[in-house]
Amino acid sequence: MISGDALTGRDSELTAMRRALGGTGNLAGVVIAGAAGVGKTRLAREQLAQAATTGVRTRWIVGTASARPIPLGAFSAELGDTITEPAPSVRRVIAALVGRQRAAKVLVGIDDAHLLDGFSAHVVHQLAQTREARLVVTVRSGVPAPDAIKALWKDGLLDRLDLEPLSPESTRLMVESILGGPLDARSAARFWKLTGGNALFLQQLAKDQASAGHLRQVAGVWSWPGPVAVSQSMSDLVGTQLDQLPTDLAAVVDNLSQCEPLEVELLAALVGRGNLEIAEQMHLITVERTGAALLVRLAHPLFGELRRARAGEMYLSKVRGRLACRLSADDEPQTVVRRALLTLESDLPPDPGLYLEAARHTMRLLDLDLAERFAAESAKAGVTEAVEIRAVNRFLAGRGPAAEELLRELSGDGDRDRHRWAVLRAANSIWMMADPHAAADILAALAAGPETDTERMSRYSVEAGLDAVLARCADAEQKARAALDSGLLSDSEHMLASVALMMACGALGHAEDISPAARAALDRAANSYESAHMRFWFGGVYARACRLTGRIEDCTRAAEVLSELARDMPGLAYANLVFLLGSAELMRGDLQAAARLLHEALAGVENHGITTGLRPACAFALTETHAKLGQADVAAEMLTEATRVVRPDFLFMQTGLATARGWALVAGGRLSEAIDTVLAEAKVAADRGQLTHELACLQAATQWGATEHLPEIAVRARTLAGLLRLPLADAVALHAEALHRRDGEGLLQASHAYQLLGDRATAADAAAQAAVILTGAQSRSRGLFAASIAAQLAADCGGLSTPATRTPPTPTPLTGKQREVAELVVAGLSNKQIAERTYSSVRTVEGHIYRACQRVGASSREELAEILRRGGYGTVR
Structure with missing residues (x-):
């Protein structure tokens, strides 16, 4: 697992060093200055290693404290005998380094030059003045160095590069x-x-x-x-002095290791002001003024880790207890949480009331794991409300079975809030247990009994979500609006109804309602312990609605806002946030960034045992991302995962699954199957009234060049454009109509429309299709123009590799069948396998391949595959 010390993050520094070593002006090389451990030696060695590969002779000299008392001690190996007179030996050292290399310069590395003795420093200075050597010198910043070494950069002999810590x-x-x-x-x-x-x-x-x-x-x-x-x-490495600290000074570090920052007055009351002053002088702590207060922090974060690793738990428990007693008793959330955590891990008696209050604050601050600890400790003392907090917390954390255990108990007949907990149990069944039928039974039982208006609206907030899951979008929208407009919902119910409304509006194409509903939901949830955490789940639902309605920029803005809130939070909030960020990048077409973020979101699902719909959502997006990068094997793997986790009765996910399957088939060269898959799903979505889902299927089929189906696709896309009145629907209709008419200029207009929406990948596909058609129509200059647009967009996407971008523009374009067979060749299938896949004979396949080779200028099957992999736009797979 652990590899070597590969140099990373220093490209700009290496470039600057090469410039200095290239003889720019009168420079003889470079001095690398920086703090201990910042990477000076590693950078210098890398420069010498790169030079050695080009045939340059290199030498490596190291200054050490032990050799410093010896004249020319660092260069003793160059002389090979005992030095009796240092001054005459200086010329001998220089000659030993450069004398045998008159025809070509030598590159000399001098590490830790601040430790050189005076004569050795003089040698380095003399070498810098010759025209026969280049130098790479490292020095530690902030420590004394010989005058001859400082003169290297002061006199302009060497460039000085101040090496900063890694970003x-x-x-x-x-x-x-x-x-x-x-x-x-x-x-x-x-x-x-x-x-x-x-x-x-x-x-x-x-x-x-x-x-x-x-x-x-x-x-x-x-x-x-x-x-x-x-x-x-x-x-x-960090500081051996920590092990030798007197007890009073160790106490300064130990207190801060358990809680920082601390106000000076508070810490001084525990350890003494004099000890704080000494600790600051020893660079163990830093003191900074914030407003009227002086705050103390450890000078290095690892100081606290080192002391914690060596101190006993009983001692640290006592330290935490004293800190907890000293912290102010105000109700500011952060202070309450700090005091509760210190108390929980101290030798003080338990404080169930404090733990319960801290649990609510911690849920609002998005740390559900810590909230569970607080609530569990409070519940041990018999605090009933703590059990309720735990039930809500487990639901928010995506721990469906654990939440069901508590909610089943709370929704029993004897509970005073039976209806409330039954509603939440139904929500848990839908969203965390993936069991909409169990939820339907619970909600039906509630509806059959007496309900107040508040209870009925509470039930509607969850029923709306059930309707959305079962693709009853109009019913979902109606119930969600009724619940939200009633003003009777709790914070969590308000968010659940907002999620349902977002799903319904996204599917129905009611784009004008999406952003206002999102703002209202996010604003109300900001300060609620019940729903603050749900904002990030909501963000993923909002992202889907934005994509279905073509509001990519809105999704990106929402991702940026939410990312400031949860970057350091563990668990489901962070996993949902990373999914949202990855989805935004996929929509924009930054495929490399999308792949990284979406894999991280999927890892979060695995790490935290999350049972929400985040897993299939990640799998859908990753299938599409890797397919667009031409990575067929990974796309197929992600599709397998998606198919495994999506239940057939989760109807709202079926379009996502179908388009993911289509993209995986496309990456594997199976164009006809991919097109048939999404067009079949388009009909199903139309029957359910999910118009934007249908539109997404038609868009995908058009991107893949569904030649035989283009007449009906173009007609239906134009109908949807009239019904939805969305810029995205107009773009898809324009795209399908232009491709059907083989109108290259119309395809360029479609490409531009997609670019205005922020969808670079689809814009690249439309431009690539335009390039093929324009070139085939002998409009060479316009074909080249379209090809240049496609090439730039594909590059901006990080190496887009789709059927359109893999099809080279030639005077005689490939027919639909030739292109399908050629895609299967790219996927690595043999002629016999292609024949079986396309229900034709091997001889027919060979004919298609032969004619495809003629049209693109390939002399063999292998060259055909290589040309299509490059396509003139993306990168080789």
Whole structure:
């Protein structure tokens, strides 16, 4: 699992170094300056290694504290004998390094040059003045260095490169290079927070977590859900002084390791102001002013981890108890949660009331795992309301079976809020247990009994969702509106009704209602412990509605807003957020980013045992993403997962499943089957009244070039455009009509319409189809123009590889049958397999391949596949 120390995140620095070493101006090389562990030595070695591959002779010199008292100690290996007179030996060292290399320059690396003795520093300065050597010198920032070394950059002999810590993105790339696979964003942020981008710390920390088994790979994505493992090697790197601290100073670090930041006055009352001043002078802590308050933090995040790893639990329990007693007793949510957590993990007596209050705040702050801990501890003391909190919390966390256990008990006949809990139990059955029929039974039983107006609207909020799931979209919209307009719903019921309304409006094409309903739902949920967490589930539903109605920019904006709220949150909220972000990228056509985010969302589902519809939604989106990248095997794997987890009675998901199946078939070269699949689903969606679902199917078939079906597709798409009155419907109708008429200019207009909507992938397909038609009509210049648009859009998508972009524009375009056979050749099928797949003879297949080769200028079956893989637009698969 752990690989070598591949250099990552330093491309710009390597470029700057190559420029300096290339002899720009009078420069003889570069000085790399930076803090300890920032990666100076690794960067210098990489530069020398790259130079060596081009035949440059390289030498590596290291300055050390032990060699510093010895004149020319760093260069003793170059002389090979004892140095009696240092001054005359300087010329001998220079000659040894460059004398035998007059015809070509030597590249000399000097590591830790700040540790060189005076004569060795003089040698380096002299080398910089020769025209026969190039230098890469590293020095530590903020420490004394010989004058001759400082003169290297002060006198303009060498360029100075101040090496900064790795950025968060470069940190992620480095850890991924170490682990050999993608890392989820939350874990990457954790690595960066703990190391500050220090490359040496980062590498050691990653190895420590791997060795301790704290890193987990799920669905192909690495995550770090467990505690921090601290090795002796890490302790030696970060600060051995922590082990030798006097008790009073250790107490400063220990208190902050349990809770930071802390106000100076609070911490001083526990450890003494004098100890705080000494700790600040020793760079153990930092003190910053925020308004009128002085706040204390640890100088390095790893200080706290190191002390926690070495301190005893009984001692730390006492520390937490003292902190809990000192924290203010105000009702500010963050303070309540801090005090409750410190109390829970301390030697203080339990405080069930505090735990219950903290559970509500923590749910609002999106940490459902911690909320479960608080509520469970409160329930142990017999607090009835804590059981109710746990039931809601488990529902929000996507733990359907665990929520059912408590909700079944709460909705019993003797409970004062039986109706309320039965409604939530029905919602849990739909959304977390994937059992709409169980929900229908519960709701029918409630409807058969007496209900107040409030209870009836409560039931409507969930019945609307049931109707949406069963594709009864008009009923879903009617009930959801009635419930929302009543003003009688609780916060969670308001969100459930909003989800149902979003699904119904998205399917019916009522685009004008989508954004106002979304704003109302998100605004109300912002400060509610019942529904704050549901915003991210709602975001995924909103994304689907936006895609169905062509509101890609609205979806992107919503993703950006929500991403600021849950980037550091564990569990379902983060998984839903990453799905939303990935969906937005897929809609925009950034396929590489979409693949990364959607795989991370799927890993979140696996990691947290989530039982919601997020799993099939991820599988649908990943199937499409990998198919558009031409990755047939991965697309097929994701389709298998989607098929496994989608229940037949979840009718609202059937269009997503059908289009995902179509994309997987397309990636495998099975065009006819793909087109038949989505057109069959289009008819079903039309019968259900899901007009935008039908439109999505027609759009996909048009993208894939459904030649035989284009007359009816064009007519129906134009009808839908009149019914829906959406820019997306107009674009699909224009696309289908232009392709049917073989109107290249019309296809360019369709491409432009898709670009205005933000859909670069479909725009690329339409432009590629235009290029084929225009070139075939002998309109060479317009064909080249269309091809250039398709090429740019495909590149912007990160390597789009679809049937349209794989079809090269030639004077004699491929026929529909030739293109279908050629796609199967690309997919790797033999002639016999193609014959079986297309219900034709092998000889017929050979004829189609021969004529396809003639039309694209290929001399063999292999060349035909290669030409179609490139297509002139995307990248080779």
